[in-house]
Amino acid sequence: MKYFEDIKVGDVFAVGRHTFAADEIKAFARRFDPQHFHVDEAAAARSHFGGLIASGWHTASVWMRLMVEYRRRMAEAMRARGEPVAGIGPALGFRELKWLKPVYVGDTVDYRTEVIETRPSQSRPRCGLLTYRSSGVNQNGEPVLSFESTTFVERRGEQP
Amino acid sequence: MKYFEDIKVGDVFAVGRHTFAADEIKAFARRFDPQHFHVDEAAAARSHFGGLIASGWHTASVWMRLMVEYRRRMAEAMRARGEPVAGIGPALGFRELKWLKPVYVGDTVDYRTEVIETRPSQSRPRCGLLTYRSSGVNQNGEPVLSFESTTFVERRGEQP
Numbered sequence: 250m251k252y253f254e255d256i257k258v259g260d261v262f263a264v265g266r267h268t269f270a271a272d273e274i275k276a277f278a279r280r281f282d283p284q285h286f287h288v289d290e291a292a293a294a295r296s297h298f299g300g301l302i303a304s305g306w307h308t309a310s311v312w313m314r315l316m317v318e319y320r321r322r323m324a325e326a327m328r329a330r331g332e333p334v335a336g337i338g339p340a341l342g343f344r345e346l347k348w349l350k351p352v353y354v355g356d357t358v359d360y361r362t363e364v365i366e367t368r369p370s371q372s373r374p375r376c377g378l379l380t381y382r383s384s385g386v387n388q389n390g391e392p393v394l395s396f397e398s399t400t401f402v403e404r405r406g407e408q409p
Numbered sequence: 410m411k412y413f414e415d416i417k418v419g420d421v422f423a424v425g426r427h428t429f430a431a432d433e434i435k436a437f438a439r440r441f442d443p444q445h446f447h448v449d450e451a452a453a454a455r456s457h458f459g460g461l462i463a464s465g466w467h468t469a470s471v472w473m474r475l476m477v478e479y480r481r482r483m484a485e486a487m488r489a490r491g492e493p494v495a496g497i498g499p500a501l502g503f504r505e506l507k508w509l510k511p512v513y514v515g516d517t518v519d520y521r522t523e524v525i526e527t528r529p530s531q532s533r534p535r536c537g538l539l540t541y542r543s544s545g546v547n548q549n550g551e552p553v554l555s556f557e558s559t560t561f562v563e564r565r566g567e568q569p
Contacts, residue, residue, distance in 0.1 A: 281470035310441035347502035
């Protein structure tokens with residue numbers, strides 16, 4: 250990732266997109282969220298959702314994978330250009346995780362993460378704190394997921 | 410589940426416990442969170458965690474499965490006693506999801522959910538709103554995970 254000093258409020262990361270297939274929706278839900286509208290097409294069709302939908306934890310977990318892959322691509326591109334890559338800490342949690350609309354079979358969710366606050370860290374002088382809002386929007390432009398998080402990002406440090 | 414009127418602030422649900430094995434930690438992480446400290450024992454041992462740890466999304470997803478199974482057990486027991494079972498809505502999101510300590514291979518997490526607020530719903534007069542705080546505590550008594558959520562629960566309705 251970029252260093253703390255190079256990241257600004259309003260910066261947007263196009264994290265990636267994912268199309269949810271019936272098989273993966275059911276595989277995740279059988280393991281972690283075996284409610285009828287996540288695991289059984291016929292029962293889901295009779296539910297108030299009217300069709301099979303992905304578990305909210307599944308849609309959030311897909312964001313995580315896309316974010317890990319995005320960071321990896323960014324780091325590789327920066328190294329290829331000979332730029333130093335800043336360390337980034339693991340997120341310590343999430344706030345206001347909202348599932349706004351169901352994600353149905355075949356829906357494509359476009360995940361974006363926007364920087365909403367940057368501030369120096371009191372506890373770790375070599376780091377800054379980056380707060381961002383992540384969201385997922387389906388192919389109809391409807392937000393399906395949003396959450397906020399804060400993470401440590403390395404500062405550029407003293408240049409010699 | 411019980412009806413809204415039968416649920417009180419301070420009620421605790423012992424949702425269940427789960428021991429995290431290396432294989433499942435790596436299987437989840439390869440799919441959703443392929444960071445080195447979640448997928449590779451040797452690399453994890455060299456990381457600042459000092460060993461393989463579960464993805465935070467994995468520890469949250471396990472809560473979801475245990476909660477679904479818990480509700481099912483409760484509903485079956487109530488039906489067996491001839492008691493009516495109240496409907497409960499899907500959670501619309503979570504607040505203040507915090508991963509407080511790493512979950513290492515072999516750790517057993519005990520998940521509990523405590524009711525922290527109950528109030529009538531303005532938008533759905535036949536329902537009440539239940540706010541609860543869920544937490545996971547490891548075998549050493551250390552909290553590893555916590556979050557809050559609000560969900561609709563059916564009211565008992567007018568008795569004839």
